[in-house]
Amino acid sequence: MFIMDGLDEGVYAWVTVNYLLGRLGKDSAETVGIMDLGGGSTQIAFAVDTTTLSAEERSVVTPKLHRMSFSGRSYTLYAHSYLGFGLNSARESIEKMAQEHPCLPAGFETTPKGGQKTSGMAATAADCTAVVSKLIDDSHSTGSHQGWPTSCTDAKIPCGFDGVPQPKPAPNMQFFALSYLYDLADSFKYATESAGQHTTKDMEVSDYKKAADSLCQMSMAELEAAKGTKPGWADMKDEDLFTACIDFTFGHSLLTTGYHRGETETLLMAQSIEVNGKDVETQWCLGAALQAMQ
Numbered sequence: 001m002f003i004m005d006g007l008d009e010g011v012y013a014w015v016t017v018n019y020l021l022g023r024l025g026k027d028s029a030e031t032v033g034i035m036d037l038g039g040g041s042t043q044i045a046f047a048v049d050t051t052t053l054s055a056e057e058r059s060v061v062t063p064k065l066h067r068m069s070f071s072g073r074s075y076t077l078y079a080h081s082y083l084g085f086g087l088n089s090a091r092e093s094i095e096k097m098a099q100e101h102p103c104l105p106a107g108f109e110t111t112p113k114g115g116q117k118t119s120g121m122a123a124t125a126a127d128c129t130a131v132v133s134k135l136i137d138d139s140h141s142t143g144s145h146q147g148w149p150t151s152c153t154d155a156k157i158p159c160g161f162d163g164v165p166q167p168k169p170a171p172n173m174q175f176f177a178l179s180y181l182y183d184l185a186d187s188f189k190y191a192t193e194s195a196g197q198h199t200t201k202d203m204e205v206s207d208y209k210k211a212a213d214s215l216c217q218m219s220m221a222e223l224e225a226a227k228g229t230k231p232g233w234a235d236m237k238d239e240d241l242f243t244a245c246i247d248f249t250f251g252h253s254l255l256t257t258g259y260h261r262g263e264t265e266t267l268l269m270a271q272s273i274e275v276n277g278k279d280v281e282t283q284w285c286l287g288a289a290l291q292a293m294q
Contacts, residue, residue: 010036010043010079011066015287017176020273020280025071029170032268035259036178037251039088044160044259045079046169053167057157060150060165068291078167080160082146087180090250091243094132102127103246107220125216125249132249136161136257161258175267178282182269184247189232191269199274206263208252216245
């Protein structure tokens with residue numbers, strides 16, 4: 001028995017998703033990148049063309065790239081796992097950032113671990129964004145670049161966040177959203193069925209902000225009342241409902257400020273993908289098995 005490293009999870013999740021979508025064996029630019037939002041960490045992984053990297057990028061990034069081959073095609077992957085930026089960790093950090101909190105509904109109180117009692121207040125999504133964005137914006141100056149030998153700002157190369165170097169993906173590369181990025185979209189019924197051949201859903205990056213715009217202006221009483229009228233809300237846990245403003249605002253900030261995805265970009269997402277009449281989960285386990293067979 002062993003605990004899977006978050007970085008490996010990102011790499012193997014990339015393998016799983018591209019295998020299920022039939023992208024393995026195609027050119028790197030035709031593969032999809034993955035963004036996985038867990039509870040304690042978040043991962044990003046995508047194929048890179050090393051010939052497009054600057055000399056400065058190659059000197060910093062190359063030692064951490066992952067090389068693998070599938071279906072006669074070689075791939076070079078960039079992957080990173082941001083510890084402390086998973087949804088549960090981020091939620092806890094954000095709740096500690098104010099005692100009268102614009103990201104929590106009026107009438108709601110909570111005491112985050114290691115923090116003081118925090119009360120919700122009447123506010124807007126813009127008020128919440130001003131708080132949440134600091135978590136990622138400030139990470140460039142206060143972070144420890146997550147174990148990388150040098151920060152992207154010091155090396156003057158493209159960044160992810162928290163000082164982590166992150167090459168730019170191919171311009172038209174699609175990204176696949178996993179775990180909480182999918183769960184939020186699906187639970188609150190913002191994701192729509194994809195038009196492609198696979199059993200996936202999709203959602204524009206800007207829809208995370210639209211969701212926050214709606215949820216952040218609702219009080220605790222209004223959210224409770226909406227459980228009886230909104231599709232899919234009836235079985236939702238109160239904690240998930242009352243922190244939905246934080247969750248969607250953080251999700252949007254992570255996608256745009258952290259991972260640099262455009263507002264109009266459409267993300268693919270699914271908990272499982274149908275292959276030969278069977279639903280196969282989009283988790284790292286399959287990717288690890290496929291890699292072990294190479």
